Amino acid sequence: MKTLIKDVDIVTLDEKGTVIRGGAIAIDGAFLVAVGKTPEDFAPDTTIDGTNHVAVPGFFNAHCHASMSLVRGYAEDLPLDRWFNERVWVAESALGPEEVRVGAQLAACEMIRSGTVAFNDHYFYMDHVAEVVEASGMRASLTWCQFGTGKEVGVDLEGALAFAERWNGKAEGRIRAMLGPHSPYVCPPAFLREIAALAKEKGLGLHIHLAESGEQVSRSLATHGVTPTRLLEDTGVLDVPTIAAHALYLSDDDVAILARRGATVAYCPITYMKLAMGPGDVPRLLRAGVSVALGTDGPASNNDMDMKEAVRFLTLLQKLACRDAEALAGDASLRVATQAGARAMGFPEAGALEAGRAADLVLFDFDKPHLVPRHDLVANLVHAAKGSDVSHVFVAGKLVYADGTILTLDEEKIRAEAERAAFRMVSRDLTVLRAYTS
Numbered sequence: 001m002k003t004l005i006k007d008v009d010i011v012t013l014d015e016k017g018t019v020i021r022g023g024a025i026a027i028d029g030a031f032l033v034a035v036g037k038t039p040e041d042f043a044p045d046t047t048i049d050g051t052n053h054v055a056v057p058g059f060f061n062a063h064c065h066a067s068m069s070l071v072r073g074y075a076e077d078l079p080l081d082r083w084f085n086e087r088v089w090v091a092e093s094a095l096g097p098e099e100v101r102v103g104a105q106l107a108a109c110e111m112i113r114s115g116t117v118a119f120n121d122h123y124f125y126m127d128h129v130a131e132v133v134e135a136s137g138m139r140a141s142l143t144w145c146q147f148g149t150g151k152e153v154g155v156d157l158e159g160a161l162a163f164a165e166r167w168n169g170k171a172e173g174r175i176r177a178m179l180g181p182h183s184p185y186v187c188p189p190a191f192l193r194e195i196a197a198l199a200k201e202k203g204l205g206l207h208i209h210l211a212e213s214g215e216q217v218s219r220s221l222a223t224h225g226v227t228p229t230r231l232l233e234d235t236g237v238l239d240v241p242t243i244a245a246h247a248l249y250l251s252d253d254d255v256a257i258l259a260r261r262g263a264t265v266a267y268c269p270i271t272y273m274k275l276a277m278g279p280g281d282v283p284r285l286l287r288a289g290v291s292v293a294l295g296t297d298g299p300a301s302n303n304d305m306d307m308k309e310a311v312r313f314l315t316l317l318q319k320l321a322c323r324d325a326e327a328l329a330g331d332a333s334l335r336v337a338t339q340a341g342a343r344a345m346g347f348p349e350a351g352a353l354e355a356g357r358a359a360d361l362v363l364f365d366f367d368k369p370h371l372v373p374r375h376d377l378v379a380n381l382v383h384a385a386k387g388s389d390v391s392h393v394f395v396a397g398k399l400v401y402a403d404g405t406i407l408t409l410d411e412e413k414i415r416a417e418a419e420r421a422a423f424r425m426v427s428r429d430l431t432v433l434r435a436y437t438s
């Protein structure tokens with residue numbers, strides 16, 4: 001299948017940050033064969049008129065719990081510990097495989113519509129999420145989340161590994177799988193050591209939560225005598241490619257460890273604002289050479305999965321927190337939201353629009369009042385464009401969204417099923433709550 005997008009403005013995010021006005025993009029199969037000029041002997045099966053549209057690499061959501069879409073609006077205005085203990089973990093205890101499937105479908109619809117081509121998911125009943133990814137046409141990196149020593153909730157380590165081996169490389173290579181200890185504050189060091197050794201042996205990466213609060217750091221120092229980040233290094237977790245979600249509370253030594261070990265921090269600005277967790281310091285990480293990717297986190301703490309919105313919040317929050325209007329200037333946030341995540345999730349061929357790269361791209365419809373004038377396409381993308389301005393989404397060369405319609409999933413049916421599934425879950429949750437309080 002060959003597709004030509006003509007007369008389109010292109011924010012390539014190549015090394016030089018090239019922006020092309022009125023160019024062409026030629027797609028052959030899963031890859032870009034030309035960006036800028038139409039190749040002479042290119043005979044497309046389909047041609048898309050890109051007039052008034054801007055092409056940009058698709059977003060890679062580097063940390064989320066997609067199926068938590070069913071908990072959207074169910075855990076509001078609470079501090080982190082009460083948000084977990086009183087709402088989220090209670091609701092999740094009422095969650096079954098069917099809810100996970102429907103929640104992932106709902107999240108996939110939302111992500112595709114707002115220009116996300118891939119997501120890094122950390123949750124339960126992951127075979128159901130994998131099936132949704134396969135059907136949706138998206139890419140994903142998937143992980144069975146493990147609490148404690150992996151024996152208490154969900155599957156044990158053997159089960160998580162079996163899932164990873166079942167799905168890694170599946171869906172025409174669109175799925176990657178990792179192992180996923182929840183965090184160093186939920187999993188004991190011996191388990192971290194065991195899972196890290198297994199990941200290393202099997203050639204898998206790890207996806208974990210890290211240093212979300214100052215309290216987690218003090219507790220780790222009191223219990224283990226080291227920071228959570230040092231604990232990850234000591235237990236071998238950082239011996240394999242690791243995506244560490246959040247990592248907000250880091251000493252200089254912690255930052256140096258993450259840089260030296262090539263770990264990626266998945267930064268989720270909206271969660272930090274909503275749960276009043278603190279802004280972290282992205283420029284500090286980037287200066288030290290730590291790879292930073294962008295995530296939405298789960299819809300219980302965001303409450304949406306719109307990466308375009310997260311791009312703007314990342315930029316604004318860091319400018320404010322650093323008291324530096326030059327922080328994350330130009331296309332820096334777009335790179336965090338695309339190529340950094342692509343690399344960390346195991347799709348290094350994606351994340352820039354250049355010949356030979358993966359055809360993972362999004363068109364924004366710029367024929368809108370808030371996107372006029374076009375002095376600076378990058379600034380318009382970062383600060384003015386909305387996720388809802390996305391008009392087309394290609395993943396691995398396949399068109400999955402065009403002009404308001406998702407071409408791979410039945411969105412109307414999914415919305416209705418999600419409403420029903422969320423209601424069932426909450427009803428079960430109330431039963432749980434009643435049992436607690438009687």
Ligand SMILES: [Zn+2]
Pocket residue numbers: 063064065209245297298
């Ligand atoms: Zn998370």
